[in-house]
Amino acid sequence: MEKRWKGSGSRERRGRSSSSILLALVLACATLITLDARTGTDSPLEPVRRVAGEAFGPVESVTAGVVRPFAAIPDYFRTRNHLRQDVRRLEAENAELRRTVNASDLDRNRLAEYDGLTRAASETGHDLVPARVIAIGSRQSFKHTVTIDAGSDAGLHADMTVLNNDGLVGRVIRVTSTTATVLLIVDADSVVGARLASSLEMGFLSGRGEIGGEARLDLDLMDDSIIAATGDVVSSWGSENGAPYVAGVPIGRVASVYNSPRDTSRRAVIEPFVNFTALDLVGVVVPRGTTSDRTVIEARERP
Amino acid sequence: MSVVRAVVALLVVAVALVLQVSLFPHFAWQGVVPNLALLVVVGAALVRGPEFAAVLGFVAGVLVDLAPPADHVAGRWALALVLVGYVAGRVRQDARPTASAVVLTVAAASFIGTSIFALSGLILRDPLVPVAEMIQVILIAVVWDVLLTPFVLPVVMALFRRMRPAPAQVAY
Numbered sequence: 001m002e003k004r005w006k007g008s009g010s011r012e013r014r015g016r017s018s019s020s021i022l023l024a025l026v027l028a029c030a031t032l033i034t035l036d037a038r039t040g041t042d043s044p045l046e047p048v049r050r051v052a053g054e055a056f057g058p059v060e061s062v063t064a065g066v067v068r069p070f071a072a073i074p075d076y077f078r079t080r081n082h083l084r085q086d087v088r089r090l091e092a093e094n095a096e097l098r099r100t101v102n103a104s105d106l107d108r109n110r111l112a113e114y115d116g117l118t119r120a121a122s123e124t125g126h127d128l129v130p131a132r133v134i135a136i137g138s139r140q141s142f143k144h145t146v147t148i149d150a151g152s153d154a155g156l157h158a159d160m161t162v163l164n165n166d167g168l169v170g171r172v173i174r175v176t177s178t179t180a181t182v183l184l185i186v187d188a189d190s191v192v193g194a195r196l197a198s199s200l201e202m203g204f205l206s207g208r209g210e211i212g213g214e215a216r217l218d219l220d221l222m223d224d225s226i227i228a229a230t231g232d233v234v235s236s237w238g239s240e241n242g243a244p245y246v247a248g249v250p251i252g253r254v255a256s257v258y259n260s261p262r263d264t265s266r267r268a269v270i271e272p273f274v275n276f277t278a279l280d281l282v283g284v285v286v287p288r289g290t291t292s293d294r295t296v297i298e299a300r301e302r303p
Numbered sequence: 304m305s306v307v308r309a310v311v312a313l314l315v316v317a318v319a320l321v322l323q324v325s326l327f328p329h330f331a332w333q334g335v336v337p338n339l340a341l342l343v344v345v346g347a348a349l350v351r352g353p354e355f356a357a358v359l360g361f362v363a364g365v366l367v368d369l370a371p372p373a374d375h376v377a378g379r380w381a382l383a384l385v386l387v388g389y390v391a392g393r394v395r396q397d398a399r400p401t402a403s404a405v406v407l408t409v410a411a412a413s414f415i416g417t418s419i420f421a422l423s424g425l426i427l428r429d430p431l432v433p434v435a436e437m438i439q440v441i442l443i444a445v446v447w448d449v450l451l452t453p454f455v456l457p458v459v460m461a462l463f464r465r466m467r468p469a470p471a472q473v474a475y
Contacts (some may be wrong), residue, residue, distance in 0.1 A: 018354045018389075025361045025385045032365070032378025037427055045369070045377045052369035056321065060371070063325035071329040135324035137372045139334035140417050140444050141380070142424055142432045145372035147324070173374060181371045188430040209432055211334050277334070 050176055057134075057179030061149045064134035068280075113281040116165025118297055126246055127290065128163075128283030128297040129154050134179070136279075144187040144211060146170075148282060151178045155290035159244040161236075164282045167273035168192070168236055168251045171244040172284065180284070185251065186215050186276055192245055194219060196254075197233040201226045203268075205234065205251065211276040217252060219268040228254045228268040246285050308466045312347070315462065316363040319343045320370055335440055337447040338413060339455065340367050340380075344388045345412045346459030349400050351467065353392025360388030376429050383419040387412045405460075406452055413448035417441045 036045045117130060131150035137143050150156055152175045162169040162182050170184040185192055188209035195202045203221035210216065219234060232254040238247025252272040259267075283297065290296060319339035327336035340363040348356030364381030367373060391412045400408070421437045424430070 018352075018357075021354050022357050022385070022389050025357050026382065028361065029364070029378045029382035029385060032368070032381060033376055033423070033427070036377040037429070043377075049369050049371075049373075049377070052366065053371045056317075056366075056370040059317075059321050060325045063321050067326050067329065135321075135372050136328035136331075137374070138323060138328075138336045138338070139331070139440055140336075140338060140420065141373065141375055142421065142430060142437075142440070143374050145374045147372040174371070176371070179371055181374060183374060188432060209430060209436070277331075 046174075049174065053174070053176035053179055053181070057147065057149075057151065057176050060135040060147055061178065064132070064149070068132075113165065117281060117283050119165065126161075126285040127288055129156065129286050129290070129292055129294065130281060130283055130297060131180070132281055133279045139211075142188075142209065144184040144190075144207070144209065144276070145173070146182050146184065146279060147179050148182055148284070149179060150284060150294070151175045151180050153177050153293045154284075155286050155292040155296075156180050156284055161244065161246045161249065161285040162282050163249050163285065164274060164279070166250075166275070168245070168249045169274055169276075169279065169282050182282075184211070184276055185217065186211055186272065192217075192251065193237040193239065194234045194251055195237045196221075196226075196228055197235055198229065199226060201228075202237055205270060215272055215276055216255065217270040217272060219254070219270050221268070228257055230254050230256060232268075234270050305468075308468075311462075311466060312359055313362065315343055315459065316340060316359065316366060320363070320366055323367075324370070324372065332447065333439075333443055335443040335447060337451040338416065338444060339451070340364070341384060341387060341413060341416050342409065342448060342451060342455045343459050344384050345391045345409050346456050347463050348388050348391035348412075349405060349408065349456075350460050350463040351392070353389045356388030356392040357385050358388075360384035360386075375424070376427055379420055379423045379427075379429075382423060383416045386419055387416040390415060405456055406449055409452045409456065410445055410449050413445045414441060417444045 032045070036043045114130070117128060129150050131148040131154070133146045134149045135147035137145040148162070156172055156175050158172055158174060160172040162171060168185055170182045170190065172180045173183045174181040183190055184207070185205065186207040186209065188207050190207045192205040193202065194205040201221055201223055203219050205217045205219050208216055208218065219228065221228065234251045234254065236245045236247060236249045236251060238245055250273055252270040254268045255271040256269045257267070258269070286292070286296065319342070323336060323339045330336070344356055344360040344363055347359045361381050361384065364384035365377070367380040368375070368377040391408050394408055418441055421432070421441060424432065
């Protein structure tokens with residue numbers, strides 16, 4: 001008898017405590033959302049984010065380092081298909097050799113990437129801090145951000161331009177000592193001042209929140225009478241002190257132009273040069289003479 | 304002892320989170336990756352019931368919201384995972400759940416979790432995403448989570464079952 005009473009009583013208590021826990025947690029979430037949503041960039045959660053970044057950054061960095069060589073293998077087979085056939089023809093099924101080829105190809109690709117980045121530095125005339133992408137935000141979060149393995153120790157801070165050897169990647173929105181979070185230009189919240197290379201007309205590029213093969217940006221020109229031509233190159237227009245974007249970084253090519261009868265403007269659709277699904281080595285534009293924990297790729301002095 | 308349990312639970316969530324952002328993007332399908340943090344919360348819910356899972360969901364959600372490269376308004380994944388933990392814990396029977404029950408729970412939890420996150424984004428306008436795209440992402444996420452269920456859930460459930468407090472402490 002004693003036990004039954006105790007049992008049903010505790011079950012009732014359990015039910016009540018479970019719904020009060022749920023209520024408390026939902027209220028805690030609502031508080032977090034309110035704190036973070038209302039105050040924007042001066043959010044009281046920014047220091048907490050920084051602490052979380054300091055803790056998770058190095059772990060993500062190590063994980064990415066372990067994963068990278070394995071992740072490069074399918075890419076090798078895709079891009080070097082005929083090379084693989086050659087190897088097969090010459091060496092029959094020599095597994096040992098194929099492994100060697102894999103490794104050396106990875107190194108060669110990596111070297112080519114660094115070469116490209118060095119070229120990008122000398123062409124744009126900016127000093128670059130090289131960094132690798134170590135974490136990518138999932139699309140379930142509807143945000144397109146990545147983490148790179150350079151942070152305030154490497155001389156980075158918020159509102160710096162990030163590019164790779166193809167073109168503009170995004171801007172730094174937050175740093176920890178060893179990592180930085182980059183908002184990609186394809187994110188729906190990203191707006192970049194851009195100009196058409198052919199006419200120097202200025203406009204604003206906004207992301208559509210899509211990556212992959214159909215990654216596109218929308219260009220709204222300030223002057224509605226200008227018609228962008230298909231194939232025209234679009235570059236960043238830049239702002240004072242190069243924050244958040246430096247001038248003259250290629251972004252993409254006009255893929256199509258369409259009219260919107262409702263707001264009587266012409267929108268150009270831009271296909272970005274950068275392949276956002278295969279981001280790896282990137283460069284962050286830093287002011288000349290930045291002290292960094294790694295070698296800064298310096299732009300050669302122009303004669 | 305309960306401190307050890309809490310630390311282990313936190314570690315499991317942290318590992319899930321790191322794999323989710325650093326390993327799975329290489330296998331992403333249309334940019335969508337399996338939501339490992341959600342799978343851990345569902346596993347905890349099936350073994351330990353709604354209270355534990357809701358608390359774990361809150362912790363996991365806050366970590367997902369704050370760890371880089373997250374940039375959305377903090378608290379949104381926390382809200383989604385708290386509700387997922389609670390709901391998944393409610394459907395638990397006292398007997399061991401069958402494999403099909405686990406898969407169904409994961410599918411429902413994934414749908415509910417991603418939907419709550421997407422809806423909170425609609426309300427907060429953070430960022431403004433077309434509804435058609437949301438539905439596509441939610442459905443792909445469900446497929447991913449169900450695909451990973453046979454690999455993740457048995458491990459997570461076995462772990463949380465081992466960490467369950469001794470039966471004498473449970474009152475009924």
